[in-house]
Amino acid sequence: MFTYEYPHPAVTVDIVIYTLRDDELKLLLIKRGGKPFKGKWALPGGFIQMDESLEEAARRELEEETGVSGVFLEQLYTYGEPKRDPRERVITVAYYALIPSDRVEIRAASDAEAVGWFAMDELPKLAFDHEEILAMAHERLVAKLDYSTLAFQFMPGEFTLTQLQQVYETILQQEIDKRNFRKWILALECIEETGNEQRDGPHRPAKLYRVKEPGKVEIIK
Amino acid sequence: MFTYEYPHPAVTVDIVIYTLRDDELKLLLIKRGGKPFKGKWALPGGFIQMDESLEEAARRELEEETGVSGVFLEQLYTYGEPKRDPRERVITVAYYALIPSDRVEIRAASDAEAVGWFAMDELPKLAFDHEEILAMAHERLVAKLDYSTLAFQFMPGEFTLTQLQQVYETILQQEIDKRNFRKWILALECIEETGNEQRDGPHRPAKLYRVKEPGKVEIIK
DNA sequence: GCAAAAGTGTTCCAGATACACCCATGT
DNA sequence: ACATGGGTGTATCTGGAACACTTTTGC
Numbered sequence: 206m207f208t209y210e211y212p213h214p215a216v217t218v219d220i221v222i223y224t225l226r227d228d229e230l231k232l233l234l235i236k237r238g239g240k241p242f243k244g245k246w247a248l249p250g251g252f253i254q255m256d257e258s259l260e261e262a263a264r265r266e267l268e269e270e271t272g273v274s275g276v277f278l279e280q281l282y283t284y285g286e287p288k289r290d291p292r293e294r295v296i297t298v299a300y301y302a303l304i305p306s307d308r309v310e311i312r313a314a315s316d317a318e319a320v321g322w323f324a325m326d327e328l329p330k331l332a333f334d335h336e337e338i339l340a341m342a343h344e345r346l347v348a349k350l351d352y353s354t355l356a357f358q359f360m361p362g363e364f365t366l367t368q369l370q371q372v373y374e375t376i377l378q379q380e381i382d383k384r385n386f387r388k389w390i391l392a393l394e395c396i397e398e399t400g401n402e403q404r405d406g407p408h409r410p411a412k413l414y415r416v417k418e419p420g421k422v423e424i425i426k
Numbered sequence: 427m428f429t430y431e432y433p434h435p436a437v438t439v440d441i442v443i444y445t446l447r448d449d450e451l452k453l454l455l456i457k458r459g460g461k462p463f464k465g466k467w468a469l470p471g472g473f474i475q476m477d478e479s480l481e482e483a484a485r486r487e488l489e490e491e492t493g494v495s496g497v498f499l500e501q502l503y504t505y506g507e508p509k510r511d512p513r514e515r516v517i518t519v520a521y522y523a524l525i526p527s528d529r530v531e532i533r534a535a536s537d538a539e540a541v542g543w544f545a546m547d548e549l550p551k552l553a554f555d556h557e558e559i560l561a562m563a564h565e566r567l568v569a570k571l572d573y574s575t576l577a578f579q580f581m582p583g584e585f586t587l588t589q590l591q592q593v594y595e596t597i598l599q600q601e602i603d604k605r606n607f608r609k610w611i612l613a614l615e616c617i618e619e620t621g622n623e624q625r626d627g628p629h630r631p632a633k634l635y636r637v638k639e640p641g642k643v644e645i646i647k
Numbered sequence: 648g649c650a651a652a653a654g655t656g657t658t659c660c661a662g663a664t665a666c667a668c669c670c671a672t673g674t
Numbered sequence: 675a676c677a678t679g680g681g682t683g684t685a686t687c688t689g690g691a692a693c694a695c696t697t698t699t700g701c
Contacts, residue, residue: 206430210428211473213428215432216435283501287479387681407671409671606690606692628649628651
């Protein structure tokens, strides 16, 4: 038992975990195994521990649910409406994470009945205020695609320009001219040819590229 | 006394309160009257109450320190390093506020020895991690000046284009071409002539403008 | 009439957009 | 040989940047 002179809220982290799969933007949801909202889908997350920072808490939860570490993770917003959790006052610090398409590996965590990747257009109703969190995460993702090199965080170690273009087209939901896209992306000087080619059908092989500084997300324009 | 099954952090809000005064960007600091960091300067802020939202807490603190309400206030970032406060685990949700130059009125709050407006180049050493908060607030302010109509939040009800230009020049710390600035700002169609003029010296009077939708901050470009 | 700030247009350049064909391969 | 996706260049448009003189007033 822990006792304080003044009331304290509980603090959680919730994470919007994005990846690209089957040419669709997908995010990870867990089916809640406990109260409240038992049986409803929700963002992965949990209570912070007293000896870890907020980002450490988010990375711990991320790894518990997906097994991945070292991926892009950024704080999104903090939600603290007094009644957002029916149990007690809970303030949640929301993060969003991007997982490269070749590192997806779901692990069912103990406190969830089920885990699943959902496309944006097949989302179930969510627990708490998680739909609001999702809306803000998506807004941020779309915005950052435009003014930063965030999209590279979805790419595997080697990729073709067409694959990269599909990432932009999938998230922005609009077609992009191939020549202009290539001119623009190469002018950023953030990627380089690996020298390898990908051949996967009756057509000319595609050059493979890699990101020069994989961890880095630069502001552009 | 308040008792919980698991340990809970304390949660505070801290506010970076900006205004423009004497052609300088200034922010409000308070001299701490209590422990920890007694006698040091810090951002205004305080513990959240259990029945108010985070933004309500920030607005309450803002009004306690300055007397103003209804001004621009936006969440900045949440800081939660385990040791950022020596007393106990304290997580702070930082906000920043912009006060129009004609509404500045300091009120000394009970928990502060002194209150003062500081220019960016005359800041004292600050308590806690408040310098980090300030750095992020300034970064956000400068960025938003470029891609939104945030600057209007500093303006009084009526203002001249030269005054508006000075706001940009002061915050961005660079000179702007008068003709290009006027062309750009008028093309936004966010301000309109009031019909009044300001005459204040041996020169041609300046037209006065007002913001069409004073509360609104639009994303531009 | 002079000093001081307000007001006003045009040229130039760079970056974004629009657009269509040839290339290398597997079957 | 043909079907498939990979790869490339030019003309145009648009928004930003550079730049100097006239206007109105108070003294």
